[in-house]
Amino acid sequence: MSRHASEERRWWQDAVIYQVYPRSFADGDGDGVGDLAGLLARLPYIASLGVDGIWITPFQPSPQVDQGYDVSDYCGVDPLFGTMQQFDDLLAAAHALGLRILLDVVPNHCSSEHPLFRAAVAAGPGSPERKMFHFEDWPDRDTPPNNWQSVFGGRAWSRVDPSSETDTQWYLHLFSPEQPDWNWRNPAVGDYFEGVLRFWFDKGVDGLRVDVAHSLVKAEGLPDAASTTTVTDGLRSNAQVSDQEEVHEVYRRWRRVAASYSPERVLVGEVNLEPARAARYTRHDELHQAFAYAFVKLGWDAVGTELEAGRREHGASPTWALENHDVVRSATRFGGGERGALRARAGLLAILGLPGGAYIYQGQELTLPEVDVPLEARVDPMWTRGGVSRDGARVPLPWTVAPDNAFGFSPSGAAAPWLPAPAEWGSRSVEAHQHDGGSTLHLVIAALQLRKQLFEKEVLLSDDGGTWRVEDGGLLVCERNDQFLVAVAMGDAPVRLPAGDVVLSSSPLSAEGLLPPDAAAWVLRG
Numbered sequence: 001m002s003r004h005a006s007e008e009r010r011w012w013q014d015a016v017i018y019q020v021y022p023r024s025f026a027d028g029d030g031d032g033v034g035d036l037a038g039l040l041a042r043l044p045y046i047a048s049l050g051v052d053g054i055w056i057t058p059f060q061p062s063p064q065v066d067q068g069y070d071v072s073d074y075c076g077v078d079p080l081f082g083t084m085q086q087f088d089d090l091l092a093a094a095h096a097l098g099l100r101i102l103l104d105v106v107p108n109h110c111s112s113e114h115p116l117f118r119a120a121v122a123a124g125p126g127s128p129e130r131k132m133f134h135f136e137d138w139p140d141r142d143t144p145p146n147n148w149q150s151v152f153g154g155r156a157w158s159r160v161d162p163s164s165e166t167d168t169q170w171y172l173h174l175f176s177p178e179q180p181d182w183n184w185r186n187p188a189v190g191d192y193f194e195g196v197l198r199f200w201f202d203k204g205v206d207g208l209r210v211d212v213a214h215s216l217v218k219a220e221g222l223p224d225a226a227s228t229t230t231v232t233d234g235l236r237s238n239a240q241v242s243d244q245e246e247v248h249e250v251y252r253r254w255r256r257v258a259a260s261y262s263p264e265r266v267l268v269g270e271v272n273l274e275p276a277r278a279a280r281y282t283r284h285d286e287l288h289q290a291f292a293y294a295f296v297k298l299g300w301d302a303v304g305t306e307l308e309a310g311r312r313e314h315g316a317s318p319t320w321a322l323e324n325h326d327v328v329r330s331a332t333r334f335g336g337g338e339r340g341a342l343r344a345r346a347g348l349l350a351i352l353g354l355p356g357g358a359y360i361y362q363g364q365e366l367t368l369p370e371v372d373v374p375l376e377a378r379v380d381p382m383w384t385r386g387g388v389s390r391d392g393a394r395v396p397l398p399w400t401v402a403p404d405n406a407f408g409f410s411p412s413g414a415a416a417p418w419l420p421a422p423a424e425w426g427s428r429s430v431e432a433h434q435h436d437g438g439s440t441l442h443l444v445i446a447a448l449q450l451r452k453q454l455f456e457k458e459v460l461l462s463d464d465g466g467t468w469r470v471e472d473g474g475l476l477v478c479e480r481n482d483q484f485l486v487a488v489a490m491g492d493a494p495v496r497l498p499a500g501d502v503v504l505s506s507s508p509l510s511a512e513g514l515l516p517p518d519a520a521a522w523v524l525r526g
Ligand code: NOJ
Pocket: 066, 069, 106, 175, 211, 212, 270, 325, 326
């Protein structure tokens, strides 16, 4: 089947999606927090990049303990971000600009303010309401039912009411105590979430990103985990906490729901597992995609092959991401300073040329570095519970060179932004990039234009695979087909590229035509 014939069915396979973290994108109403009105006003900017769609992280009603990942109403809009009418307008405007919209669904846990959790607390031990969550009795009221650790630090269990003599139950929360975990072994939970999916799909939302997709179902009987070592490894390495066989049934059901719509809706999983295990979530009747999540955490290293191989085994294309709102910005992760920025730019150009889909996190097109947010301004619950702070990747986007109104993030007269920006933010702003022909913003626009043309000419195909190798001098090469390759110079000296026309590079080639270190190139052959 040609790409054109199958386009409707598989648009997501090579889609480039721009991730919007709404509270930090653009503030429309002047309260210092980004919102749907701000996003609507800035939609033309996103469209001008040439991306295929937007993933918007949670804006549903929430006490905001985990910046929206503690949802108290899955089918609403938090007044902090706007109204449902504004969401409907945003969806229509995005579609008119040719942009698909993906939302975040958070099915592992909700907010302790969710009506069903409140009802469960009120109904008491032994009630059907409590069976929607993991409430457990334990003879010793000071000891939790098992040794599981929260991803945010401390134990993963809290007492419902530590002062009560009659209600001595504990409830499970893999994240903060304000985020109780749903009990996915209760079929009523599955039915409830099918309703949530249908609510947004009926509106015309094009797809969902599934939060903590691997952890919904816990090991039967909630046995002790083999290790309680670290916060984040609690999810990744403990077979009891995540990656249960039964979770795949959840995604088979969700795939059937997604496929019952026309066009088919897409499901993208945050599957925080090693690549071979993550690949099992994208088998033909489960999620459409899962982030190449390990790649997000890598340093500047010539890897890639094995990340992709597992996914191909099951027929799914990889979904590349170098950044998101949870990890240190790539310019800082890749060494910081000038060199880190060059590498971040090269990494971004590389993933836009690799086979499969790619995600760009807002600000990545500006090569924003991680911000060292002052201690007193940090709000991330991971930080306040003793882990690392993710605030540094969430500082509001700089739009203007001038510092007024939080570098153009807010309208005039607005409250201070919810996280402070560093003094030099203006030199990294959208405006600064627009005026600099050699900026990363211009590179991204050129890359996405060229990518589109190469697909139109069928030089690139959705399913053209790719072979990987590392050449002498640390040149990582992904040969996508016999006409196109992506090369990344990961060594310390300039390197000669394979023969062909260099159609785009993240840094200028030397006079001898060599690719300098910390740069990437797209090469057309033959
Ligand atoms: C992953 C989200 O990306 C992160 O921001 C959140 O804290 C956790 N899941 C819990 O929902």
